[in-house]
Amino acid sequence: MDHPLISSQTAEDFNKAHNKALFNEIQHILNPEEATLISFTDIKKMIRPKNEVYKGMEIVPIKLIVGSEGRYNDFDNHFFPKSVFLSTRWERVDSAVLQDITLPPISLYEVGGLYFVRDGNHRVSVAKMKGQEVIDAEVVSLQSEIKLKPSSSKANLLKQVLNYEKRVFYSETNFGDITDYWCMDFTTPGQYDVIYNHILTHRYYINMGQKEEIPFEEALQSWFDNVYMPVINAIDANHILRLFKNRTKSDLYIYVIKYWDELKQRLGNDFTLEAAVKDFKTTHKKPSLLRKLKNLFAKKKMQKDE
Structure with missing residues (x-):
């Protein structure tokens, strides 16, 4: 004792x-x-x-x-x-x-x-x-x-990890110098690996119709011009970022491209990007305060009538 x-x-x-x-x-x-x-x-x-x-x-x-x-x-x-x-x-x-x-x-x-x-x-x-x-x-x-670096905050450590992943991706692929696009940022780790695989997949399909394989740099530019930016432009045109205030456009590219791929698997390859983005927006759009109030009153009225 x-x-x-x-x-x-x-x-x-x-x-x-x-x-x-x-x-x-x-x-x-x-x-x-x-x-x-x-x-x-x-x-x-x-x-x-x-x-x-x-x-x-x-x-x-x-x-x-x-x-x-x-x-x-x-x-x-x-x-x-x-x-x-x-x-x-x-x-x-x-x-x-x-x-x-x-x-x-x-x-x-x-x-x-x-x-x-x-x-x-x-x-x-x-x-x-x-x-x-x-x-x-x-x-x-x-x-x-x-x-x-030492930190008592998970958010600070996450920021360090994301900055590290971005530096490695931009350095190893020469992404910024090729595309002059320096604002590909994510809020969750591991997404640059996803982007890299998208570029390799794009390169694979391009090479299917070529006698000689195109270099990685050319495939990267083609993916950026013909895949990434059209999705980003559709996201901007439909104001999708407003629905995901704590996410980036690059985050939304990942979400939308996956959603579009799932739609094409279910409905056929003719399902357009624009239609996919509009459907994505409708699916994820939160009801307005007025809509919530109307639903609440309708629910109460139904309960009263029972």
């Missing part, structure tokens, strides 16, 4: 840490995601690492530990405890630290230069609360070419 002074100190330390989490939540009440600890699973989906490598024991800077594999709902983005139900275990770790008892190393995943807790969330929380700068950890590294 801990000495009463130790117990009193650990309770006080936990309350301070918990209050910091509450204050952080209040500060981000309009954008709660910014105060949420980053999920390792979400980052894996963004980065799509190639393989795992066991790195062994390392001394890890705590400022580089930005997320958790399984406890991201229990702690805020600074690893402060969000619930009073975490107090027992948290205070037990704090008590060991106060008494200079050596704790086992934590277990971490490393990806892109940042770390995510596999085991030891409470130990990281206590260490952060006490201003500790480094911690002993057993590390498994997930191999990835991208290097991330």
Whole structure:
């Protein structure tokens, strides 16, 4: 059993840490995601690492530990405890630290230069609360070419991933210099791979009627002029972007081209792009406030008549 002074100190330390989490939540009440600890699973989906490598024991800077594999709902983005139900275990770790008892190393995943807790969330929380700068950890590294800058926000990490993917795509394909189009941007990772496959597919169909294969650069320009821009122009003409305010035109290109392909499979290859875009707009158009009110009154009238 801990000495009463130790117990009193650990309770006080936990309350301070918990209050910091509450204050952080209040500060981000309009954008709660910014105060949420980053999920390792979400980052894996963004980065799509190639393989795992066991790195062994390392001394890890705590400022580089930005997320958790399984406890991201229990702690805020600074690893402060969000619930009073975490107090027992948290205070037990704090008590060991106060008494200079050596704790086992934590277990971490490393990806892109940042770390995510596999085991030891409470130990990281206590260490952060006490201003500790480094911690002993057993590390498994997930191999990835991208290097991330430390951030406590999932949105900031997503932005880094998207910027990296764009740089790689533009550099490897020479896309900007060929098309003079520098604003192909996406809001979800992995879409530049989709675009690259679209270009290769376009090249394949062009080469079917050629004696000699056309170079990739020529196929890229042809795809841009004859596939991508007609879809973008149709999106603009039908004001589709208004229905997807948090998306980009390039996002909508992906949506529309997939939707059009599904329509052609069901209704035949004669289904035009313009018809597909109009159908897409009708399908995704949200009812106006007036329409919602009319539907509500009609529903109430039906219930009254029954």
